[in-house]
Amino acid sequence: MSTTPGTTAKFIGASVRRLEDPRVLLGRTRYVDDVRLPNCLSIAFARSKFAHARIFSVDCEAARRAPGVHAVLVASDLEGLLPVLRVEHDPAVPVPPCRTVLWPVLASGKTRFVGEAIAAVVADSRALAEDAAALIKIEYQELDPVIDLERAAAPGSPLVHDEWPDNIFQHVEVSLGDVEDAFRRADLVVSESFRTGRHLALPMEGRGIAASWDGATQTLTVWASTQMLFVLRAEIGRILNLPEHAIRVISTDVGGGFGLKAHVFPEELMVPALARRLDRPVEWIEDRREHLAASQHAKDQIVRAELALAKDGTMLGLRTHVMCDIGAYTEYPWRTFEANVTAMAMPGPYKIRAYAYDTLSIATNKCSVGAYRGVGQPIGVMVLERLIDIAARQLHIDRAELRLRNMIATDEHPYQGIHGLEIESGSHRESLLKALQMIDAGGIAKRQSESRLRGRRRGLGMASYIEMTAPSTQLWQALGPAGSGSQPAMIRMETDGTVTVAIGTNTQGQSHETTFAQIAADRLGLPMSAVRVVQGDTSSTPRGWFVGGSNSAVTTGGAVLRAAEMVRANLLRAVSLMNEIPFANLDLRDSFICMKDDGARITSIADAANATWLKKMNIPPDEDLTLEITARYEPPPATHSNASHVAEVEVDIETGQVEILRYVVVEDCGTILNPMVVDGQIQGGVAQGIGSVLYEEIIYDNQGRLLTTNLTDYLAPTAAVVPTVEIAHIETPSPYTLGGMKGMGEGGTIAPPAAIANAIAHALDEFSPRVNRIPLTPERILAIIDRAV
Numbered sequence: 001m002s003t004t005p006g007t008t009a010k011f012i013g014a015s016v017r018r019l020e021d022p023r024v025l026l027g028r029t030r031y032v033d034d035v036r037l038p039n040c041l042s043i044a045f046a047r048s049k050f051a052h053a054r055i056f057s058v059d060c061e062a063a064r065r066a067p068g069v070h071a072v073l074v075a076s077d078l079e080g081l082l083p084v085l086r087v088e089h090d091p092a093v094p095v096p097p098c099r100t101v102l103w104p105v106l107a108s109g110k111t112r113f114v115g116e117a118i119a120a121v122v123a124d125s126r127a128l129a130e131d132a133a134a135l136i137k138i139e140y141q142e143l144d145p146v147i148d149l150e151r152a153a154a155p156g157s158p159l160v161h162d163e164w165p166d167n168i169f170q171h172v173e174v175s176l177g178d179v180e181d182a183f184r185r186a187d188l189v190v191s192e193s194f195r196t197g198r199h200l201a202l203p204m205e206g207r208g209i210a211a212s213w214d215g216a217t218q219t220l221t222v223w224a225s226t227q228m229l230f231v232l233r234a235e236i237g238r239i240l241n242l243p244e245h246a247i248r249v250i251s252t253d254v255g256g257g258f259g260l261k262a263h264v265f266p267e268e269l270m271v272p273a274l275a276r277r278l279d280r281p282v283e284w285i286e287d288r289r290e291h292l293a294a295s296q297h298a299k300d301q302i303v304r305a306e307l308a309l310a311k312d313g314t315m316l317g318l319r320t321h322v323m324c325d326i327g328a329y330t331e332y333p334w335r336t337f338e339a340n341v342t343a344m345a346m347p348g349p350y351k352i353r354a355y356a357y358d359t360l361s362i363a364t365n366k367c368s369v370g371a372y373r374g375v376g377q378p379i380g381v382m383v384l385e386r387l388i389d390i391a392a393r394q395l396h397i398d399r400a401e402l403r404l405r406n407m408i409a410t411d412e413h414p415y416q417g418i419h420g421l422e423i424e425s426g427s428h429r430e431s432l433l434k435a436l437q438m439i440d441a442g443g444i445a446k447r448q449s450e451s452r453l454r455g456r457r458r459g460l461g462m463a464s465y466i467e468m469t470a471p472s473t474q475l476w477q478a479l480g481p482a483g484s485g486s487q488p489a490m491i492r493m494e495t496d497g498t499v500t501v502a503i504g505t506n507t508q509g510q511s512h513e514t515t516f517a518q519i520a521a522d523r524l525g526l527p528m529s530a531v532r533v534v535q536g537d538t539s540s541t542p543r544g545w546f547v548g549g550s551n552s553a554v555t556t557g558g559a560v561l562r563a564a565e566m567v568r569a570n571l572l573r574a575v576s577l578m579n580e581i582p583f584a585n586l587d588l589r590d591s592f593i594c595m596k597d598d599g600a601r602i603t604s605i606a607d608a609a610n611a612t613w614l615k616k617m618n619i620p621p622d623e624d625l626t627l628e629i630t631a632r633y634e635p636p637p638a639t640h641s642n643a644s645h646v647a648e649v650e651v652d653i654e655t656g657q658v659e660i661l662r663y664v665v666v667e668d669c670g671t672i673l674n675p676m677v678v679d680g681q682i683q684g685g686v687a688q689g690i691g692s693v694l695y696e697e698i699i700y701d702n703q704g705r706l707l708t709t710n711l712t713d714y715l716a717p718t719a720a721v722v723p724t725v726e727i728a729h730i731e732t733p734s735p736y737t738l739g740g741m742k743g744m745g746e747g748g749t750i751a752p753p754a755a756i757a758n759a760i761a762h763a764l765d766e767f768s769p770r771v772n773r774i775p776l777t778p779e780r781i782l783a784i785i786d787r788a789v
Contacts, residue, residue, distance in 0.1 A: 010522060011517075011518035011519075011521045011522040011528065012518055012519060012522045012671070012673055012739070013671070013672055013673070013674075013675070014518065014674065015674060015675045015676040016514060016518055016528060016674055016676075017514075017676075018511050018513070018514045018676075018677070019513045019514045019517060019528070019533075020507075020511060020513050020514065029252075029253040030252050030253050031205050031208070031225065031253050031254070031255055032205075032208035032209060032210055032223050032224065032225050032283070032285065033205075033208060033285050035210050035223045035283070037210060037212055037281035037283070038281070039280055039281060040210070040280070040281040040282065040283055041070055041122050041123065041124060041274075041278065041280050041281065041282045041283070042122070042123060042124070042125055042126040042128075042129050042282070042283055042284070042285075043120055043121065043122055043129060043267075043270070043271060043274070043282060043283070043284040044120075044121050044123070044126060044129035044130040044132070044133045045117040045118075045119065045120055045121075045133065045267070045290075046058075046063075046117070046118050046119040046120075046121070046133040046134075046136040046138065047114075047115050047116060047117055047118065047290075047293070047294065048107060048111035048113070048114055048115065048116045048117075048118055048138075049114065049140075050111060050114065050140055050142055050145075050704070051111075051112075051113055051114050051145035051147065051365035051366070051700070051703060051704020051705065052110070052111070052112060052113075052142070052143040052144065052145040052146065052158070052160075052365045052704060053110060053111050053140040053141060053142045053143055054109070054110050054140065054141040054143060055107060055108070055109060055110055055111060055118065055138065055139075055140060056139040056140065056141060057137075057138070057139045058074045058118060058119055058136065058137075058138050058139075059136065059137040059138075059139075060072040060074065060119060060136050062132075062135040062136075062137075063119075063121055063132040063133065063135045063136045064132075066123070066128070066131060066132035066135060067128060067131075068123045068124035068125065068128035068129075068132075069121060069122070069123045069128065069129070069132045070122045070123060070124070070278060070280075071120075071121075071122040071274065071278065072119060072120070072121050072122070072132070072136070073106065073119065073120045073122075073274075074106055074118065074119045075104060075105075075106040075107065075108035075118075076108070078105055078106060081273050081277065082105045082239060082269055082270060082273050083239065084102050084103065084104050084105070085102070085103040085104070085105065085266065085269075085332050085333075086100065086101070086102055086103075087100070087101040087103070087329075087330050087331075087332055087333065087334070087335055088100035088101070089335070090482065093477055093482065094478070095477065095478055096170060096171075096172045096340075097170070098169055098170040098330075098335050098336075098361075099161075099164055099168070099169050099170070101161070101169070101329055101330045102161070102163075103266065103329040103330075103332060104266075105117070105266040105269060105270055106118055106119060106120060106266075110143070110162075111140075112160055112161075112328035112329070112365055113294075113327065113328045113365050113366050113367050113368075113704065114293060114367075114700075114704055114705055114706050115290070115293030115294035115367060115706065116294065116328070117266065117267070117294070118136075118138060119133065119136050119138075120270060120274075121133045121136075122274055122278065122282065126285065143158065144158045145158070145365040145703055145704040146158050146159075146160055146167060146363075146364050146365050147364060147365060147366065147700055147701075147702055147703070147704050148364075148702075149300070149302055149323055149325045149362060149364065150302065150323070152167045152325070152362045152363065152364045153166075153167065153168065153323060153360060153362050160328055160363040160364060160365060161363060164363075167362050167363045167364070168360060168361070168362060168363075169326055169330060169336065169361040169362065169363055170335070170336070170339075170359070170360070170361040171358070171359070171360055171361075172339075172340055172343075172357075172358065172359045173357075173358040174343070174355075174356065174357055174358070175355075175356040176354065176355045176356070176418050176419070177317070177353050177354030177355060177418065178354055179317050179319060179354045179355065179356040181317075181354070182308050182316040182317025182353075182354035183306075183308045183316070183317050183319070185308075185310070185316060186308035186309060186310065186316050186317070187309065187310050187311040188308075188309045188310075188311065188391060188394060188395060189306055189307070189308050189309075190306065190307050190309070190387050190390045190391045190394065191304070191305065191306035191307075191387075192304075192305065192306075192383075192386060192387060192390065192770070192772050193302065193303070193304045193772060194301075194302070194303045194304075194305070194379070194382065194383050194386070194772045194773065195301075195302055195772065195773040195774075196299050196300065196301045196303075196379050196382075196692075196753075196773075196774050197299075197300070197692070197696070197697035197698070197773075197774055197775050198297050198298070198299065198300035198325070198366070198369075198697065198698040198699075199297065199298060199299060199372075199691070199692055199696040199697055199698055199775075200260070200291075200292070200295065200296065200297045200298055200372065200696075200698060201256070201257075201258040201259060201260035201295075201296075201298070201372045201373070202291070202696075202714075202716055203254075203255055203256025203257060203258060203260065203261075203508075204255045204256050205225055205254065205255025205256060206225075206285070206286035206287070206288065206290070206291040206295070207225060207260075207261065207265060207267065207268070207286040207291070207295060208224070208225045208283070208284065208285045208286060209222065209223065209224045209225070209267065209268045209271045209272075209283065209284055210222070210223045210224075210271065210281065210282070210283035210284075211223075211271050211272035211274075211275035211276075211281065211282055211283075212275060212281040213272075213275045213276040213279055213280075213281075215279055218246060219246045219247070219248065220236070220240075220242060220246060220247045220248070220272055220275070220276060221247075221248045221250070222236065222247065222248065222249045222250065222271075222272055223249075223250045223251070224249055224250070224251050224268065225251065225254050225255065225257075225261060226249075226251050226254070226257075226261045226262075226268075226506075227254070227257040227259075227261040227262040227506070227508055227546050227547045227548060228261070228262050228263075228264075228545070228546030228547070228548075229249040229250075229251045229506055229536065229537075229538055230249070230504065230538060230543050230544055230545065230546070231264065231333070231483075231545065231546055232249055232264055232268065233247050233248075233249045233538050235264045235269070235333060236249075236268075236269065236272050239269050239273070240269075240272065240273055240276065247272075247538070248537070248538055248539045249537075249538045250536060250537050250538075251506045251536040251537075252506075252536045252537070253536075254506065254507065254508040254509070255508075255509075256508055256509060257508035257509075257547070258372055258373045258508075258688070259298075259370070259371035259372045259373050259375065259548060260295060260296055260370065260371070260372060261508065262370075262371050262546050262547070262548045263296060263331050263332060263333075263334070263370050263371070264332055264333055265295075265296075265332070267284050267286075270284075271283065271284050288710065288711065289709055289710065292698070292706070292708060292709055292710070292714055293367060293706050293709065294367055295367070296331065296367065296368050296369065296370035296371075296372075297327065297366070297367050297368070297369050297370075297372075297698055298338070298369055298370065298371070298372030298375075299338070299369075299372065299376070299378065299379060299692065300324065300325035300327075300366075300369055300698075301322060301323060301324045301325070301338075301339065301342060301376070301379055302322075302323040303320060303321070303322050303323070303342065303379060303380075303383050304320065304321045305318065305319065305320035305321070305346070305383050305384070305387060306318070306319050306320075306387075307384070307387040307388070307391060308354075309391050309395065311395065312405075313391075313392075313395055313397045313401070313402045313405050313406070314405065314406065315350055315351070315352050315406045316352075316353075316354065317352065317353075317354035317355065317356075318346065318347065318352050318354070318355045318356075318357075318384070319355075319356050319357070320343060320346060320356075320357045320383065321357070321358055321359075321360075322339045322342050322343050322357065322358070322359040322360070322376075323339070323359075323360045323362060324336070324338050324339035324342070324359065324360065324361045324362065324369070324376070325362055325364050325366065325369060326338075326361050326362065326363055326364075326368065326369045327363070327364060327366040327367050327368035327369050328363060328364070328365060328366065328367070328368060329363075329368045330361075330368065331368060331369070331370035331371065334370075334371075334483075336361050336369065336370070337375070337376075338361070338369060338371075338375050338376040339359035339360065339361050339376060340359055340376070341375045341376035341377060341380070342359070342376030342377070342379045342380040342383075343357040343359050343376075343380065344380070344419055344468070345376060345377040345379075345380030345381060345465070345466075345468070345750075346380040346381070346383060346384050347384070347417065347418050347419075348380075348381060348384060348385075348464065348465050348466050349407050349408050349426065349428035349464050349465065349466050349642055350384070350403075350406045350407060350408070351406055351407070351408055351415075352406075352418055353418065354418075355418045365704045366700060366704065367698075371548065373685065373688060373745075373746050373749045374746045374749040374750045375746075377465070377467065377468075377746070377750045378689065378692065378749060378750050378751070378752075378753050378754075379753070381463060381465045381750055381751060381753070381754045382463075382753040382754040382757060382774070384754075385462075385463040385464070385754035385755075385757075385758060386754065386757060386758065386761070386771065386772065388402060388403060389461075389758050389761060389762075399462065399758075400432065400433075400436055400441065400462065403432060403462070403464060404429055404432065404433075407428040407429045407432070407464070408423065408426065408428050409428075409429060410426070410427060410428075410429070410430065410732075413425045413426060414735075421468070421475075421637060421638050422637075423466065423640045424636070424639070424640060424734055424735055424736050425640075425670075425732045425733070425734055425735060426466065426640060426642045426668060426732055427642060427668045427730040427732050428464060428466075428642050428644075430730055431464065431642060431643055431644040431666040431667075431668055431730055432462065432464050432644040432666075434644075434666045434728055434730070435462070435644040435645065435646045435664045435665070435666040435728075436462070436646060438646075438664045438666070438726060438728060439460070439646045439648060439662055439664045439726075441460060441646070444458070444459075444460045444648070447648075448763075451650055455652075455653070455654070456650045456651060456652055456653070457650070457651045457653055457763040457764055457766075458648065458649070458650045458651075458661075458763055459648070459649055459651070459758075459759040459760060459761065459762030459763025459764070459765070460646065460647070460648050460759055460762055461646070461647050461648075461649070461754070461755045461756060461757065461758030461759025461760070461761070461762055462644065462645065462646045462647075462755055462758060463644070463645050463751040463752075463754030463755040463758065464642070464643070464644040464645075464751070465642065465643060465747075465750050465751055465754075466640050466641070466642050467550060467640065467641040467642070467643070467743065467744065467746060467747045467750060468549075468638050468639075468640055469549060469550035469551065469554060469638070469639045469640065469641055469742055469743025469744065469745075469746075470485065470549060470550060470551040470553075470554035470555050470635045470638070470639045470737075470742075470743045471485050471549050471551070471635075471637075471638055472485040472486075472634060472635050472636060472637045472638065473485040473486060473634065474637055475637050475638055476549075483545055483546070484545045485545070485551070485555065485634060485635055486545070486555065486559075486632050486633060486634040486635070487503070487504055487505060487544050487545060487551070487555035487556045487558075487559050487632065487633060488503070488504045488542035488543065488544055488559050488630055488631065488632045488633075489501060489502070489503050489504070489516070489542070489556060489559035489560040489562075489563045489630070489631060489633075490502040490503075490541070490542050490563065490628070490629070490630040490631075491520060491560070491563040491564055491566075491567050491628070491629055491631075492567075492627065492628040492629075493524070493567055493571065493605075493609045493627040493628075494609065495606075495609055495610040495613050495614075496606050496609070496610070497526070497530065497591065497604065497605040497606030497607075497608075497609045497610075498526075498530045498531070498532070498606075499520055499521075499524060499526060499530055499531045499532070499567075500531075500532050500534060501516055501517065501520050501531060501532065501533045501534065501560060501563075502533075502534040502535070502540060502541045502542060503516060503533065503534070503535045503541060503542075503544065503556050503559070503560065504541050504542045504543055504544020504545070504556070505535065505544045505545070505546065505547045505552065505556055506535045506536035506547065507535060507536070507547075508547065510547070510552055510677075510681065510745060511674065511677040511680075512533060512535060512552065512556070513533045513535075514674060514677065515553065515557065515673045515674050515677060516533050516556065516557065516560045517531040517532075517533050518673055518674060519557055519560045519561050519564060519673065519739070520560055520564045523561065523564035523565060523568055524564055524567065524568055524571075524588060524605070525568075525587075525588030525589050525590060525591065525592070525605065526588075526591055526605065527591065530591070542630050544556070549743070549746075550641070550743025550744060550745040550746050550747070551635070551743055552743070552745065553669075553673060553741045553742075553743055553744070553745075554635050554639050554734075554737050554741050554742065554743050555633055555634075555635050556633075557673065557738075557739060557741050558633035558635065558737060558738035558739065558741070559631050559632055559633040561633075561738045561739050562631040562633055562738060563629050563630065563631035566629045566631060567627055567628075567629050568588060570612070570625040570626060570627060570629075571588070571593070571605070571608055571609065571612060571625075571627060572586045572587075572588070572593070573625055574608065574611065574612040574619055574625045575593045575602060575603065575608050575612075577618045577619050577620075577623075578608075578611060578616060578617055578618045578619065579602055579603075580618070581595075581602065584596075585597070586602070587599075588605060591604060591605050591606070592604055592605060593605060593608050609627060612625055612627055613627065633738060635737060636734075636736040636737065639670075639734050639736070639737055639741075639742045639743060640734075640742065641667070641668060641669040641670065641742040641743060641744045641747055642668050643665060643666060643667040643668065643744075643747050643750075643751065644665075644666050644751075645663070645664070645665050645686075645751035645752065645754075645755040646663075646664045646755060647660060647662070647663050647664075647752070647755040647756045647758075647759045648660075648661045648662045648663075648759060649661060649756060649759040649760060649763060650763070651760060651763045651764060651781060653764075653785055655778055655782075656777070656778030656779060656780070656781035656782040656785075657778055657781075658694060658756075658760060658776065658778075658781065659721075660690065660721070660722075660723050660756070661723070662723065662726065663686060663723050663725050663726065663752075663755075664725070664726045664727075664728075665682050665686065665725055665726070665727050665728070665748070665751075666727075666728045666729070666730060667682060667727065667728075667729055667730075667744060667747060668729070668730040668731065668732050668742075669729075669741070669742045669743065669744035669747070670731065670732060670733045670734045670737070670740045670741050670742035671731060671733045671734075671739050671740035671741045671742075672729060672731060673741065675729065678729070678744060679725075679727050681744060681745055681747075681748060682725060682727055682744075682747065682748040683724075683725050683727075683748070684748065685745075685746065685747060685748020685749040685750075686722070686725050686748045686749070686752055687717055687722045687748075688748070688749045689748065689749045689750070689751065689752025689753060689756075690717050690721070690722055690752050690756065691716050691717045692749075692752070692753055692774065692775065693752055693753040693756045693757060693774045693775055693776060694717070694721075694756065694774075694775050694776055694777070695715045695716060695717050695721075695775055695777075696714065696715065696716055696717075696775060697714075697775050697777075698714065699713075725748075753774055756776070757771050757774065757776065758771075760776055760781070764781075764784060764785065766788075767784065767785050767787075767788035768788055769784045769785075769788065770784065770787070771784065
């Protein structure tokens, strides 16, 4: 990138190549399994083979005698070492109440899902630990498992938790506007019941943690694959009764998180506890079978919804009932909130003024459900967008036209959403129109005829949404987690003019090193090579919260921008004093302090930084012009990105196979920091969304046995079936965030289920299809066709 004299490169908005790429492409990353600790021991777990059973006895004697074994532990061995994990309602926080959940680190008394850990073996290697774990004999009494979501919610169902009166973890009821009047006035009410398959994050790097205890300094060092290193540190400290300053958590490279790693797991607490007890480094690296059975699943819901409309297509009201299967335990240390996010996401970019919903979060004998990219938003969007298509067909109104009539217009912003949150800006109609133009929606009839000649059926589907991003502290706590929305950044300009940026979060592949360096370089008039971003180490970064809710660009980016502006101001003030030039006349450009009007150079940034640190001439001794500043940024209550996705598919009605021919996205995430990074996030998100709508599903039998135990049975999309996404951008900066940024990291995943389901329904229109269950596997496609034949 070249610049003309007197100017400087503008990095915000530039497609700068990722600084992370050389390290990643050359295999020089460092994941948890790459950490080599001397004399390190490994853990393997004996896990339950039953979904619901009393544990009568656990015989570990043979395991204890096995070669290389240092310890074998069952629940009774954890007394005084690790307490039962506890998630409970805090009555001081004004959120809907929920049941207290007790999650034992090792199952005691009974086991509640296949894959739950019952015993832990610590040995010289993972292989030896696994061999010893296989020798553990567990005597069970099988109990009636609760697998079906509706049965679990019914009175008289077997109890997952004996101390509960039923299996209802949380019940929320909300009514906004005059819903009864809206449905009374309606000319048409369309309704449908939807079922979404249980699936999971499936990062390339599974969960993993290693820990080392230093008895001399009484300190613990932990390496973890996590999205929340400071939260993990706090939980380890609380559980082990250690001060936080005695714990260092390192998370340099993470091979994908997607929300899964924004939790604390029992295994992650056991490893540091045993490292301390045994005075030896200990590690646990999850294998793929453990990941599928016992990590955390997502989006297992039944949603019944009805939409009321006037005959001209005006949306009058919406009602929905959401049932969410949370599995045996709620996500820790949060309270599950997936069902409520589904309900909150449903109105989307449409001017719905009456809305009632109730949500049920229900315990079953399955692996727990937690956060996964988009949380409940993909389901909420799919439900409403399918209802819109159904309504358009019955009203004989073009599907796009029906959406456009009801969308929030640009000049209606800021718009007070039905939930009371202000939607500050957006380009809803513009995004949909642009996406339809890009895919040539007007030519679909001709393309359908061409496909029919080949014995196939072609369809076009669309979906639009609002992504609520970067929740504030207030909103996080309203959703349930007792967390903070603010994030910190420290910027230090060194004496040679280079810059260190330390952030309180860590990356899982979102290009933090690049984008935050872009912000700092842009505001400080420096080349990218002069900026280094430090992250992923609690001992060298300011205390942050976690990466989630598409918050990084807004919150951490805002903190970097704020800190950079403060360092910039101090440096310019110092040069102003040293050279007796009015502050307002100075600027930073191209590594120099210049005159603002003509670009004449006064001094290099390096010389100015050195002089400022040494408080050279004319800087009063008591004037604090530090070039090391930590700033925090608390975002507005919520920030809203928007996008429209349009998919064109072809269905083979003989085999049920679906081919995605084209996929178009028009995204508006406000100020774009790096278009190449944003496009990468969209492409990856769409790939995951395709997986959820066509391929991925965790399946249990009626006894709670897991049937999808490997990647032959659990089918994830590959490069062969994921198209290159065609992407365009509209930039509507947020008027409320620093820099105008909005989050967008989860957006790519939110719309594919809706867009592709609508495209399949359009392709199969002659069969009057009920496309209401995902994933839409070939078997389900054929069943849709067979019902109409």
